[in-house]
């Protein structure tokens with residue numbers, strides 16, 4: 001073949017700027033063909049809510065690539081089969097991609113790399129997702145970190161491991177044309193019923209949407225981040241998570257923009273650093289995932305393998321539907337269903353309620369989140385669930401069990417968040433919005449609330465279920 005092309009395989013890096021694989025492919029000088037493979041099998045196959053985001057992120061990516069003269073080829077199936085096939089069809093001499101870090105993803109990439117290089121096709125991978133590769137940061141003893149603060153200190157000390165790269169210059173279209181699936185045929189967007197109606201008001205998938213979200217956040221909210229990040233009733237966080245999860249923006253772009261704005265005096269040093277430390281939690285989650293390949297399914301603390309979990313489908317179902325009778329939990333679960341996202345403070349509360357008050361295994365919650373979050377992320381989701389369950393690295397001590405009523409009163413003091421998502425109790429006064437079961441008769445009547453009828457009674461008594469969780473923990477420790 002006279003002018004062989006290069007394939008760039010896009011995965012969770014759906015952007016043209018700061019995309020090291022794409023930049024390297026263009027630098028190599030061959031015409032570039034972009035590929036996205038929709039693999040519906042495997043533990044990390046994109047979940048329901050994220051499919052919605054993926055659809056529009058791919059549309060936006062296609063537009064950006066069009067402007068660069070790079071065709072985007074869409075295919076469905078197992079990447080191990082599809083990618084070598086596409087290389088053959090297109091006569092590509094090289095394939096480029098940005099690395100992934102879950103064990104099964106690494107195994108897939110290694111298989112493909114071996115198959116390509118065996119056929120004399122160059123295969124190169126890059127770091128496009130993280131500030132530092134998981135193996136670039138280690139303790140003094142040379143091992144991986146298990147505690148966040150020293151990890152963060154080490155990361156801050158050395159800083160990002162690469163420079164941001166610009167989007168490539170446009171190219172002349174490649175000679176070989178290979179056919180692509182039609183994105184609409186993938187049916188990523190729900191039809192009947194369209195449960196994602198409200199997603200449109202919340203999200204703007206694609207790199208331009210990510211840049212706008214970052215600008216909005218750095219323009220003002222970042223300066224109250226330390227305080228407001230815990231308030232689900234405020235827009236106090238960046239809402240960059242779905243963009244970071246599908247790579248419509250890179251962690252390095254976020255890092256650099258924040259540092260630049262801080263250096264220019266637009267952001268208070270303390271607030272900017274606090275925000276970057278959250279970006280570092282994401283790095284830490286990837287560090288943990290890479291060094292603990294079983295993290296998505298097995299507790300990092302081995303003693304938790306014998307934890308006496310309960311099998312309680314009815315309670316799990318009530319939890320997923322936001323019908324537990326505990327307002328802040330129900331508000332969170334309904335926010336998740338309606339918008340594909342939930343505030344971090346509330347994620348901690350609903351997760352604690354599931355694994356501690358209901359004693360339902362964290363893996364069930366993790367899977368539900370995987371399917372319902374637009375920001376579902378292989379590392380963040382698993383690490384966070386383990387953190388809440390007390391079985392993860394640097395986890396919250398098990399006996400620190402969130403009281404959802406006190407959490408609600410503290411972080412949603414006027415009940416605005418609960419009212420937004422649990423309208424059936426919206427007319428209750430602030431004093432009882434987080435615990436309607438304690439509301440005086442008069443207040444209930446005036447608000448038209450009939451506990452157990454218009455709104456459920458709590459499916460678990462908070463005090464009793466807390467004691468039951470502590471006993472379960474003692475039982476586990478005694479068995480260890």
Ligand code: FAD
Nearest residue numbers: 237238239240241278279281282344347376377380381384
């Ligand atoms: P900001 O506060 O603006 O933070 C900026 C970015 O930093 C986030 O987008 C995220 O990439 C990262 N970040 C922030 N907090 C954390 C954290 N605690 N751990 C790791 N990274 C963090 N986050 C996901 O991206 N995907 C998930 O699947 C996910 N599952 C979670 C499950 C549970 C049970 C819990 C408690 C948390 C989970 N998180 C997950 C972490 C966190 O809730 C979200 O990252 C955050 O709410 C996203 O909102 P934001 O972008 O406005 O965050």
